[in-house]
Amino acid sequence: MNYSQMDPAEVRRLIREGEITGPTSGMCAGYAQANLVILPKDLAYDFLLFTQRNQKSCPILEVSDMGSRSLKYIANNVDIAKDIPKYRVYEDGILTGEYTSVEHLWRDNFVSFLIGCSFSFESELLEAGISIRHIEENCNVPMFKTNIECEPAGIFNGKMVVSMRPIPYDQIVKSVMVTGTMPKVHGAPIHIGDPSVIGISDVTKPDFGDSVQIKEGEVPVFWPCGVTPQSVVMNVKPKIVITHSPGHMLITDVKNVDLKY
Amino acid sequence: MNYSQMDPAEVRRLIREGEITGPTSGMCAGYAQANLVILPKDLAYDFLLFTQRNQKSCPILEVSDMGSRSLKYIANNVDIAKDIPKYRVYEDGILTGEYTSVEHLWRDNFVSFLIGCSFSFESELLEAGISIRHIEENCNVPMFKTNIECEPAGIFNGKMVVSMRPIPYDQIVKSVMVTGTMPKVHGAPIHIGDPSVIGISDVTKPDFGDSVQIKEGEVPVFWPCGVTPQSVVMNVKPKIVITHSPGHMLITDVKNVDLKY
Structure with a gap:
């Protein structure tokens, strides 16, 4: 089917x-x-x-x-x-x-x-001619716990989880612009570049999902991830x-x- | 001061x-x-x-x-x-x-x-060279009850209240674009033109605020209004x-x- x-x-x-x-x-x-x-x-x-x-x-x-x-x-x-x-x-x-x-x-x-x-913004990225590595590699998107504290509310609190997609230098701005138009599905990236800035010590070892290759001339770009609310609830x-x-x-x-x- | x-x-x-x-x-x-x-x-x-x-x-x-x-x-x-x-x-x-x-x-x-x-998007409209009639006339913005039903939630329900600003034909698109970038302060208009479409029988008789002049070549443009939540709570x-x-x-x-x- x-x-x-x-x-x-x-x-x-x-x-x-x-x-x-x-x-x-x-x-x-x-x-x-x-x-x-x-x-x-x-x-x-x-x-x-x-x-x-x-x-x-x-x-x-x-x-x-x-x-x-x-x-x-x-x-x-x-x-x-x-x-x-x-x-x-x-x-x-x-x-x-x-x-x-x-x-x-x-x-x-x-x-x-x-x-x-x-999934929603990935489909827009593909439309815009930006490849998505974990789709190419036929695996799950790599996801990481960060040092970014969510704003607590009542009993709920915890760190933000992010998803990572490697993007070539010349497509970074476009990837921000495309996803930035879709705030109802996480919107623009939360971080671009050096993973250690947001508390990720090894970008090849995701906390959830699979590891994907970051090629020469590509930068890891991080988006807020829908695993965050589940992770916070589990807390x-x-x-x-x-x-x-x-x-x-x-x-x-x-x-x-x-x-x- | x-x-x-x-x-x-x-x-x-x-x-x-x-x-x-x-x-x-x-x-x-x-x-x-x-x-x-x-x-x-x-x-x-x-x-x-x-x-x-x-x-x-x-x-x-x-x-x-x-x-x-x-x-x-x-x-x-x-x-x-x-x-x-x-x-x-x-x-x-x-x-x-x-x-x-x-x-x-x-x-x-x-x-x-x-x-x-x-107030926030009005300041952006002014920056963009779009005059605001009730500021020119030094009075309160005209506001109207509409026939637009809010989505109910629990005990709360009611009609949307809108504010109206007359905009010249050649600035309507710009006024949509400018306010559309600010969804946290009501965002783009909810209606442009014929007031009867949203249940307003007389655009010169607002339910709240003051009446303002609509000049030749201007169209009434309606934005969702922050009086809505108060009106719904009072209900x-x-x-x-x-x-x-x-x-x-x-x-x-x-x-x-x-x-x-």
């Missing part, structure tokens, strides 16, 4: 029916995909305030109504407990299971946070939190280009 | 000491001013979610920690209970008093929301809510140009 050219509603149906259980990268070209964090309502205010204070790493696309499994803005006819190919469930900070549906775990006090994903070890499994995103009905406005 | 060229910290000191009790328009040129809504914590989640869903009319600059009278991000050494020249207190939806300080009313469960203000008649008095804003340490990034 060529999922790249399919409609988001159709692919979500296949996911809901268990026909698709793998990563969503490359599916429904041109449409935004979203990270998921589901929390009980008693943590939702602090988390929403955290995202408000840290919009670069935690750009909110939608927050569901409490208890609701549907969304109102970024996708139609969603069942958020079923429409992601793989979920992770953490209890007291420990991964207790991966599921293709979390219907059996659903609670009336759950609030779902859908957070922008760098406080909530009784229960449900997230997507890495790479297994919600495919939305929102076109990437519409995230610019 | 020439407050226009003074430092925000110095003007806030004069306000705190009761030396300034009037409107802040024109003070501390180049620095952003902010709208204020203070609510008890039990309403704060719904209101924060409302602002997240209605960012054009309710662009949040900062949300205080519960009970705190200081701010962390947009201004230093603030006492939010004293540093605004005039406050309004509403109880059960009724205006019960105007005060130059609300220290005596402060509660440990208060949360302060500081919301972007169109639900909370036990207590404190706001700034119209035109009596918080002067921040943030330069208008920095609201672009």
